[in-house]
Amino acid sequence: MKVQGLILVAAALLAPFLWWTSIAQGRDGVALFSQYLGLMALIAMAFSHLIATRWPGVEMVFGPMDQSYRLHKWLGIGAMVAILLHDTIDAEMRGLGRETALVELAETLGEISLYGLLILVVITIATFIPYHLWKWTHRFIGIFFLFGAFHYLFILKPFKNGDPLGLYMYVVCGIGTLAYFWTSAPRGWRPRRKYEIAKITSYGDAIAVDLAPKGRPLRHRAGQFAFFRFSGANLNEPHPFTISSAPEITGALRLTVAPLGDLTARVSRALAEGQAVEVDGPYGHFGRAKGPQVWIGAGIGITPFVALAQALPKDTPPVTLIYCLRDSADAPHLAELQAIAADNAAFELILWISPERGRLSAKALSETLPDLGNRKVLFCGPTTMQRALSRDLPAEGVPQRNFHFEAFEIRTGIGIRRFAEWLWQRREERKA
Known part of the structure; x- marks a missing residue:
C-alpha cells in the first residue's frame, strides 16, 4: 500500500494531540487516555468506511484495491481493540456536567455499538462462515458506527463539540457517515456498467464467462479486476473477479470462475447465457512492472x-x-x-x-x-x-x-489458523 495513505491515517489518528495540552490540564490522565481511545476508534472506522466506498481517489491515496482492503480490515480490527480498551478503562471524569436522558441514551448506544461491532468483527475473521452470510451481516457495521458517533457527540467529555477538537471529530464522523450511506445506497444510485452473458465456456470445474455491454462499456487495463453482480442468477451481492481478457474496442469482457469458495461455487452453477450482469470497476494495478x-x-x-x-x-x-x-x-x-x-x-x-x-x-x-x-x-x-x-x-x-x-481477498482472517498450525507443529516436534 502507498506510504502517503499510511501517513494520512497516522496523522489523522494523532491529530487530537494538537489540542491535548490544553484539554489535559487538571484532568485524570488514565480517563483522558480512555477518551482518546474512543476518538481513535471513530477515526479508524471512518477511514475503513471511506476505503469501502471504492471511490476513484481511494487507490490513488491508499494503493491498489487489494492492498487498500487489507488496510480496511486492519483499521476495523484496530478500531475494535481501541473500543474494547475504551470500555475497559474508566473514562469518567468529574466536573463535566450533569447526566441527562440524552447522555444516558448515548451511553446505551455506545454499549450496543461495542457488542455489535465485536460480534461482527468475529464473524469477519471467522472465515469458515459462508461468504454470503458474512456479507449480509457486514452491512450492519455502518449502523454501529453511527451509534458510536452519537455516543461521542452527546457523552460527557472534557471538551465541547464546538471546540477545535470537537469540530475535527465532526468532520471525521461526517466522512464516515457519508461513506456508509454511499455504500448502503440503492444500487441504482451508484455508477454501474450493464452487461449480458453472451457465452459460457467450460474448462473442467472452471468456466469462462464472456460478457457483452448493454450501453456504455467499462474501460480497463489488462490485469485489472472488477466487481460483478449476477442479478439474473439471484446472486445479489457483488464479488470481485479478475478480467481475463485484454481491453477491446467493443467493450466486451471475460471473467473466469473456479468453484474455490462458497460464492464462486454458486456462481459457476447458476450462470446462463442471457443473464444480466452489473459491473463496478475497474480496480487494481497488477501487471505494471517494466523490463524482463x-x-x-x-x-x-x-x-x-x-x-x-x-x-x-x-x-x-x-x-x-x-x-x-x-x-x-x-x-x-x-x-x-x-x-x-x-x-x-x-x-x-x-x-x-x-x-x-x-x-x-x-x-x-x-x-x-x-x-x-x-x-x-x-x-x-x-x-x-x-x-x-x-x-x-x-x-x-x-x-x-x-x-x-495479486493479494486481493475481499475477506481474510488474521492468521489464527496459521498460528494454530504452528503450535501443532511445535507440539509434534517436541513429541518426536
Whole structure:
C-alpha cells in the first residue's frame, strides 16, 4: 500500500494531540487516555468506511484495491481493540456536567455499538462462515458506527463539540457517515456498467464467462479486476473477479470462475447465457512492472496473465509465463496462451504440471530460468505458494521489491489458523 495513505491515517489518528495540552490540564490522565481511545476508534472506522466506498481517489491515496482492503480490515480490527480498551478503562471524569436522558441514551448506544461491532468483527475473521452470510451481516457495521458517533457527540467529555477538537471529530464522523450511506445506497444510485452473458465456456470445474455491454462499456487495463453482480442468477451481492481478457474496442469482457469458495461455487452453477450482469470497476494495478519478467499463474490465478499476454506488444522485453497446474486436459485458456506464444517471440509459455515436476519452488524456478535475478516476478495463485516464493526468492537473487503478487481477498482472517498450525507443529516436534 502507498506510504502517503499510511501517513494520512497516522496523522489523522494523532491529530487530537494538537489540542491535548490544553484539554489535559487538571484532568485524570488514565480517563483522558480512555477518551482518546474512543476518538481513535471513530477515526479508524471512518477511514475503513471511506476505503469501502471504492471511490476513484481511494487507490490513488491508499494503493491498489487489494492492498487498500487489507488496510480496511486492519483499521476495523484496530478500531475494535481501541473500543474494547475504551470500555475497559474508566473514562469518567468529574466536573463535566450533569447526566441527562440524552447522555444516558448515548451511553446505551455506545454499549450496543461495542457488542455489535465485536460480534461482527468475529464473524469477519471467522472465515469458515459462508461468504454470503458474512456479507449480509457486514452491512450492519455502518449502523454501529453511527451509534458510536452519537455516543461521542452527546457523552460527557472534557471538551465541547464546538471546540477545535470537537469540530475535527465532526468532520471525521461526517466522512464516515457519508461513506456508509454511499455504500448502503440503492444500487441504482451508484455508477454501474450493464452487461449480458453472451457465452459460457467450460474448462473442467472452471468456466469462462464472456460478457457483452448493454450501453456504455467499462474501460480497463489488462490485469485489472472488477466487481460483478449476477442479478439474473439471484446472486445479489457483488464479488470481485479478475478480467481475463485484454481491453477491446467493443467493450466486451471475460471473467473466469473456479468453484474455490462458497460464492464462486454458486456462481459457476447458476450462470446462463442471457443473464444480466452489473459491473463496478475497474480496480487494481497488477501487471505494471517494466523490463524482463517472469509470470507465475497457479490454477485459476492464470486469469490476469491471460489478459496481460493478449495485450503484450511484440517488441517487449522477454516474458516467461509459468503455468502451474495439475492436469493440462482442462486447463483454462491453455490453447489461447499457446497460440499467443507461437505468435509472439517475446512471450514464452512453460507448463509446470505438479504431479510430474513437483510443486514449483524458488529454487526450481531459478534452475529453470538462469537469468531469474535480472527479471521481475509477478505471481497470482494460492496464498501458501505466494508466501513460500516471497520467503525464498531473495536467496535466488530476486529482491522483495521485484516480487509482485495479486493479494486481493475481499475477506481474510488474521492468521489464527496459521498460528494454530504452528503450535501443532511445535507440539509434534517436541513429541518426536
